[in-house]
Amino acid sequence: MSKALLYDATMCIGCKQCEVACAQQNKLPYDDNIAAESVQSAHKYTVVLSKDDKFMRRLCMHCEKPACASVCPVGAFHKTKEGPVLYDVWKCIGCRYCMVACVFGQPKYEWQSLNPRVRKCIMCPDRLAVGKQTACAEICPTGATKFGERDDLIREAQARISQSPSTYLPRIYGLNEVGGTSVLILASAKVEDYGYPASAKIGDTPMPEYTGRVMEKIPDFIPVWTLVLGGIYWVSHRRDEVAAAEATEKNGSKQ
Amino acid sequence: MKFKLTFWRVVFIVIMALGLYSSYIRYFHGLGAATNMTDQFPWGLWIGFDCLCGVMLAAGGFIMVGAVYLFNVERLHAVVRPAVLTAFLGYILFIVGLLFDLGRPWYIWHQVIYMNPHSVMFEVGMCVMTYTTVLFFEFLPNVFEAVNWKAPIKWIKKIYPVLIVAGILLSTLHQSSLGSLYLIMPSKLHPFWYTPALPFFFFGSAIAVGLAMTIFESTQSAKAFGRHLELPVLVTLGGALLVALWVNALLRLEDYIHRGLVRQIFKPSYEAYFLWLELVLTYVIPIAMLSFKKVRLSPQLLYLASISTVLGFITNRLNIALIGFETYVGHHYVPKWTEFSITLMIVALGFALFGVAAKYLPIFGEQKERLGVQAHLRPAVETGHAATATPVLEHAGD
Numbered sequence: 058m059s060k061a062l063l064y065d066a067t068m069c070i071g072c073k074q075c076e077v078a079c080a081q082q083n084k085l086p087y088d089d090n091i092a093a094e095s096v097q098s099a100h101k102y103t104v105v106l107s108k109d110d111k112f113m114r115r116l117c118m119h120c121e122k123p124a125c126a127s128v129c130p131v132g133a134f135h136k137t138k139e140g141p142v143l144y145d146v147w148k149c150i151g152c153r154y155c156m157v158a159c160v161f162g163q164p165k166y167e168w169q170s171l172n173p174r175v176r177k178c179i180m181c182p183d184r185l186a187v188g189k190q191t192a193c194a195e196i197c198p199t200g201a202t203k204f205g206e207r208d209d210l211i212r213e214a215q216a217r218i219s220q221s222p223s224t225y226l227p228r229i230y231g232l233n234e235v236g237g238t239s240v241l242i243l244a245s246a247k248v249e250d251y252g253y254p255a256s257a258k259i260g261d262t263p264m265p266e267y268t269g270r271v272m273e274k275i276p277d278f279i280p281v282w283t284l285v286l287g288g289i290y291w292v293s294h295r296r297d298e299v300a301a302a303e304a305t306e307k308n309g310s311k312q
Numbered sequence: 313m314k315f316k317l318t319f320w321r322v323v324f325i326v327i328m329a330l331g332l333y334s335s336y337i338r339y340f341h342g343l344g345a346a347t348n349m350t351d352q353f354p355w356g357l358w359i360g361f362d363c364l365c366g367v368m369l370a371a372g373g374f375i376m377v378g379a380v381y382l383f384n385v386e387r388l389h390a391v392v393r394p395a396v397l398t399a400f401l402g403y404i405l406f407i408v409g410l411l412f413d414l415g416r417p418w419y420i421w422h423q424v425i426y427m428n429p430h431s432v433m434f435e436v437g438m439c440v441m442t443y444t445t446v447l448f449f450e451f452l453p454n455v456f457e458a459v460n461w462k463a464p465i466k467w468i469k470k471i472y473p474v475l476i477v478a479g480i481l482l483s484t485l486h487q488s489s490l491g492s493l494y495l496i497m498p499s500k501l502h503p504f505w506y507t508p509a510l511p512f513f514f515f516g517s518a519i520a521v522g523l524a525m526t527i528f529e530s531t532q533s534a535k536a537f538g539r540h541l542e543l544p545v546l547v548t549l550g551g552a553l554l555v556a557l558w559v560n561a562l563l564r565l566e567d568y569i570h571r572g573l574v575r576q577i578f579k580p581s582y583e584a585y586f587l588w589l590e591l592v593l594t595y596v597i598p599i600a601m602l603s604f605k606k607v608r609l610s611p612q613l614l615y616l617a618s619i620s621t622v623l624g625f626i627t628n629r630l631n632i633a634l635i636g637f638e639t640y641v642g643h644h645y646v647p648k649w650t651e652f653s654i655t656l657m658i659v660a661l662g663f664a665l666f667g668v669a670a671k672y673l674p675i676f677g678e679q680k681e682r683l684g685v686q687a688h689l690r691p692a693v694e695t696g697h698a699a700t701a702t703p704v705l706e707h708a709g710d
Contacts, residue, residue, distance in 0.1 A: 097351075124496055127431065128432065129428055130433035130434035131419075131422045131426040132426050132428035149415075149422075150416050150417070150422050151415020151417070151419075153354040153415065156354035157355050157497065157500075162352070165351045166343075166351055166354060168344030168350070168351075169344040172415075173343065173415040269430065271495060271511055272432065275435065279485075283481055286477045286480050286481060290381070290382050290473055290477060293382065
């Protein structure tokens with residue numbers, strides 16, 4: 058079954074322990090300056106944002122049908138059945154199509170490096186492999202970030218909304234967006250105010266379908282177009298051959 | 313041989329020197345030091361111009377090969393070689409440009425090992441790779457002729473039908489696929505440029521630019537090398553360009569009507585200014601010009617119309633690659649001087665290599681006698697055409 062994270066913004070106290078744990082887990086530097094940075098980057102996979110005393114966390118959404126995996130020419134990204142979207146740095150050629158394609162703007166780049174890598178949250182696959190939860194969920198003191206089975210978390214999120222409908226906006230962000238994600242968000246404020254793309258704008262269609270519709274036609278297009286082109290070539294040159302043959306015939310009959 | 317320092321040679325040397333210094337910054341201090349690209353703007357000038365525009369500007373190769381060898385439009389024969397040369401150089405320089413843009417260019421060969429058939433980028437990469445090989449073989453006879461090596465020319469002649477069909481097939485695929493690259497970004501790219509029809513528009517613009525570039529380079533080379541310029545060739549190309557522009561324009565209009573954007577297009581906005589610039593250069597000026605017979609019969613005016621077309625479509629692709637993302641990102645992207653400098657170096661290399669090739673290879677020679685790939689097939693047709701192709705313009709445009 059597929060694992061997921063449920064982030065409940067109403068329970069978040071903005072302690073940024075998840076940022077610290079994430080940095081430790083991924084062997085990234087973390088200090089007061091980095092803590093103050095409010096944007097994700099190659100050295101900060103997750104960030105806790107605050108606005109009007111409310112908090113919001115950002116991290117890779119781990120789409121069910123990830124755009125990054127579909128666009129990568131060398132297949133450096135893949136969605137595992139456990140949930141995480143992983144990145145194989147040794148395949149990467151650095152075209153950055155993943156960065157352009159991701160609706161959540163999650164893949165970040167090591168712009169200063171001479172052998173740069175794409176960086177993003179990979180949902181602690183090493184911890185998951187030994188049955189542990191992600192570092193951010195484990196450290197969260199309030200349970201705002203909760204780790205579990207995606208289906209269970211969806212049921213729990215629905216239950217929370219129905220138990221206190223005045224607290225929450227009646228939606229789970231990530232349930233259906235771009236075909237569903239493995240990070241689910243509950244909040245009292247609009248996630249769009251914190252930089253998340255609007256649900257209406259990104260829709261429920263998995264992103265790979267946009268290019269898939271064209272790509273799936275190519276295997277049929279190649280033989281058909283080859284035949285058409287070959288046919289045109291044959292016809293237009295056959296005409297010349299006939300003309301040439303007739304011309305020599307005429308010349309021959311005259312002589 | 314004496315080397316004379318002309319104005320253009322000085323310009324070339326300056327561009328190359330700056331370009332090499334910029335290359336040093338790119339490879340020894342990284343993309344961050346050499347470009348203004350950021351996490352928000354991961355694709356910049358090099359993708360927008362060197363790749364998207366470079367491939368479009370090289371489209372003349374497959375258009376002219378298609379016209380002459382596929383459709384047998386014999387009177388365009390004289391422009392096939394320069395068009396194939398432009399395409400061959402264009403694709404090589406596109407790959408050079410890619411080596412600057414890729415973060416890990418030393419792994420570019422991974423493309424053929426770790427294939428992802430779902431990726432448009434993978435498809436573009438494979439097509440460009442194989443098409444460059446096809447262009448190499450289409451270009452090779454020039455070299456063999458220059459050294460008077462007859463046997464290999466015969467071999468290439470034998471596989472020519474395959475090269476022609478493969479070349480056009482691969483071009484159809486990757487010219488349109490460059491547009492498909494952007495299909496996955498409906499929420500990011502501005503609606504003026506995001507449309508499900510992008511692959512069709514990219515293919516359509518490649519045809520128009522292929523024709524315009526052929527007019528441009530024929531006239532330009534006639535000026536530069538004092539070559540003969542055949543007016544019927546230009547007239548044919550000009551007429552075809554007018555048709556291609558109309559088709560492109562009507563498809564664009566239909567797309568805007570279909571998506572209900574017509575009113576928005578006329579409302580002043582940051583994107584609208586760039587769209588207007590694009591549309592005026594691409595459609596309004598050249599279509600207005602080419603509608604007059606006087607223009608279609610004047611090499612000088614045809615030259616101007618083709619330049620407007622090329623600049624217009626370049627604006628179109630830069631709008632798609634750069635301007636169209638600025639609202640989504642929330643800030644402007646202006647390339648760093650090093651980005652401009654490397655792009656300029658690549659373009660200058662293109663011009664220089666074209667010049668060298670034109671000087672030492674039979675690019676503008678009398679093809680009919682020298683090669684005429686199917687010459688053995690059509691002695692009668694050939695002589696019939698010689699009469700119509702006689703009005704020769706010397707030093708056209710001077």
